[in-house]
Amino acid sequence: MNQTIIKRFMRDRIFFLLLAPALLYYILFRYVPMFGIIVSFKDYNLFKGIWASEWVGLKYYRMFLANPDAYVIVKNTVLLGIYRLLFGFPAPIILALLFNEMRFKTYKRFVQSVSYMPYFLSTVVVSSFIITLxxxxxxxxxxxxxxxxxxxxxxxQKPEWFRTIYISSDIWQSTGFGTIIYLAALASVDPYLYEAAEIDGAGRWNKMVHVTLPSLVPAMVIIFILQIGSVLELAFDKAFLLGNPATFETSDIISTYVYRMGILQGSFSYATAIHLAMGIVAFLFVYSTNRIARRVGETSLW
Known part of the structure; x- marks a missing residue:
């Protein structure tokens, strides 16, 4: 058994080598930091260290639930996450369908390249551009x-405009890059399906509805499940850069609140408790959505 594993490893060593940086990243920056979860159950003191700090159980979880700001923070986070899912999820699908209908390849490649460019801009650059604009x-x-x-x-400086600015800028920045997966799915569609539909008298619209869209469903389901898990995991940097005290009633989300509590005020246990609780809720979202997708259709993450 061990010899078989070694042979397979030697045979696929190039692929393992390519995978190594990603594995190393997740081990160092995702799994190893999970040890810090224990801080949320302790009254963490920087000078005493983690093990010498006093156990307090669920004290900081109850503190967050009793905090009058908790409702506003969670509401802002959930609303931004839902709006991003509602408007941001279909955007790359629509753009991929439009790209697929283009007949001039040179123009199509140019437009695709231009649509990808915003994704490679840092959030600081995008936020600065928005502030200037x-x-x-x-x-x-x-x-x-x-x-x-x-x-x-x-x-x-107006709270009622923050969500519109945040969501629209997010769609502009990520839609082009998001089409890559859908275009890859479209590339695997059997061209004979389009020919058969054309023989049956289907026009471009009917071919898109009855051939193209069904071919995208598996990719759509997987991406939707993954995005459900990020409803509460909104990017800290953009909310931090575009938000200010005047717009806190709509711009203050969990990540910015955790930053203020943990980094600025030094309440490490409290901040860890909030972030862990939201992580558990996000996992439940993904698990529930995956179970529904598996029961309704044949596509799911696991």
Whole structure:
């Protein structure tokens, strides 16, 4: 048995070598830090260390539930996550379908390349661009508003605009790159299916509805399950850079709150408890969605 494993390893050593950086990343930055979970059950003191700190059980979990800010923070996080799923999930599917219908290959490749570019910009660059674009004094959008005879709007100081700005910028940044998986799925569709549909009298719209879309369903289900797990795991950097005290009623989410509690105020146990609780909820979301997908159809993560 051991010799068989060794032979397989030697045969596929190149693939294992390619996989090694990813495995090393997850081991060092995902699995090893899980040891810190124990901090959420202790009254952690930096000078005493983890083991010498006093056990307090579920004290910090109850503290968060009793915190009047908890409802606002969780509501903001859930709403942003749901909006991102509602508007961001179908966006790459629609764009991939449009790319698939393009007949001029040179133009198609150019548009694809342009749509991928925002994904490779750092969140700091994107946030700076948004701040400059929406500036009430020098921003292009307010310049256009003023040219119409209206007063400029300080978008980043108004809570009601934060979710729109966050979601729209996220869609702009990630939609192009998100089409890669769907385009790969479309590349595996048997062209004879389109020919058969054309013989049956189907036009471009019917071929897309009855051939193209069903071919995307397995990829759509897998990506939807994965995105369900990230509903509560919103990016800290964009919310931190675009949010401010004036918009906290809509911009303050779990990750920014954990940052303030853990890093700025030094409440490591409290911050760990909040983050762990949200991680458990996210796992339950993924597990439940996967079970539903497995019962309804044949595609699931496990």
């Amino acid at each position: 929406l500036s009430p004094s020098t921003g292009w959008i307010n310049g256009f508003i003023q040219s119409l005879g209206f007063e400029p709007i300080n978008f980043l």
